[in-house]
Amino acid sequence: MLRLSSVLLLAVIIFGACPHALAQVEKTFPTNDEINLVLNQSERALERYKNLLEEQQTQIGQSVTDQVAEGRRISGALAEAIQAIKPRPFAFNGPAGFTLLQTLSAADRNSLRCEVAAASQSAGYMIAGKPDTSDTLLHLSQSCMDLSTLIFTISEQAGSLFKRYVTTEDQQAAQTREEARRCADEMEKMKPRKLPNAY
Numbered sequence: 001m002l003r004l005s006s007v008l009l010l011a012v013i014i015f016g017a018c019p020h021a022l023a024q025v026e027k028t029f030p031t032n033d034e035i036n037l038v039l040n041q042s043e044r045a046l047e048r049y050k051n052l053l054e055e056q057q058t059q060i061g062q063s064v065t066d067q068v069a070e071g072r073r074i075s076g077a078l079a080e081a082i083q084a085i086k087p088r089p090f091a092f093n094g095p096a097g098f099t100l101l102q103t104l105s106a107a108d109r110n111s112l113r114c115e116v117a118a119a120s121q122s123a124g125y126m127i128a129g130k131p132d133t134s135d136t137l138l139h140l141s142q143s144c145m146d147l148s149t150l151i152f153t154i155s156e157q158a159g160s161l162f163k164r165y166v167t168t169e170d171q172q173a174a175q176t177r178e179e180a181r182r183c184a185d186e187m188e189k190m191k192p193r194k195l196p197n198a199y
Contacts, residue, residue, distance in 0.1 A: 028168045030161040035089040038161065041154045042082055042104065048147050049107055050075050052140075056114050059140055064117050071110045078103040093165040101162060104155040111148035115141050 053071045056064055081100040085091045092100070118141035125134040 032089040035092045038158045045151050046078050074106045097162045108148055108151040111144050114144035
């Protein structure tokens, strides 16, 4: 009975000395709703991206074969990144979220390349006296630019969420280290002092 009382007393002393040890850190990680919104937007952008790749191949032709092939590789990677997070949105807070950001950025860059290639071809056909083909390519160029703007906006939103995750993770780790240090200091103070030897 005496031993149990001593244990309880020690527990009271420890938690009294470390009042912050049990404090809960306020969580500010991206919510599932915020992550799902980005995923839904990414899926819609991905469908437009795939369609534009087909238009680019058909309307511009051989000169953009490598660019279109790269675009298809990127679209596949983006689809995989979305599917890796969709069943468990919280997986965004980690490597999967970083991969999504990378693929969105790659899709944005490739869309800009599409815009430049289509605009260049449009100017060439206009000079050659083929205004109908020029107008078609000019429309493609505008579509690619619009898609690039959309993907960039989604990427910015995803980047903001991922930055929030990283910041929150760092803050929690720093707070945990600080609380552990405080508790260690308090426990050090509570160590029994050695009594001088009696002669």
